[in-house]
Amino acid sequence: MGTMMAQLHAWIATGAAVLAGTVLILAVLDATGVVATVRWRDGLSVALFVALLGAVLLGPGIVIGVRPPSDPMHYLYAVAAIGAVPAGRFHAVRRGSTRVSWWVAGGALVTLFALFRLWSTGG
Numbered sequence: 001m002g003t004m005m006a007q008l009h010a011w012i013a014t015g016a017a018v019l020a021g022t023v024l025i026l027a028v029l030d031a032t033g034v035v036a037t038v039r040w041r042d043g044l045s046v047a048l049f050v051a052l053l054g055a056v057l058l059g060p061g062i063v064i065g066v067r068p069p070s071d072p073m074h075y076l077y078a079v080a081a082i083g084a085v086p087a088g089r090f091h092a093v094r095r096g097s098t099r100v101s102w103w104v105a106g107g108a109l110v111t112l113f114a115l116f117r118l119w120s121t122g123g
Contacts, residue, residue: 005058012055016081017115019048023085024108031101041104045085048111052082071121081114 023044026037056078069075088107092100 009055009058012051012058013115013118016048016051016055017112019044019051020085020108020111020115023048024105024112027101027105027108031099031105038101041101045089045104048085048108049082052078052111056082069122074118074121077114077117077121081111081118084108084110084114 023041026035026041026044029035030037030041059078085104085107088103088110089100091097092103097103
């Protein structure tokens, strides 16, 4: 059971990386004025958040069924991955910034970095 959950955790994380890359590309396209992608960017940002939250919720089952991550920094990177895009969007809106897409792009970049670090600290 634990191995199956670990595989599902890894697949969800891989899907989240694809979503984060897509959010990054759409946010940059929107920020540069190439294409208006606000609806897609925001919808995919929510999907990214849900996917990452799903991966985190599988975490306790993995720890109980298999073993905890090899590096305690895994937990910090998980928080960074989940919170980066929403924090960037929240900060931009709170400031009344007209550059929301740039903030979202920055959050997506942080999420991608955190996901790559998660893969190196999880096993």
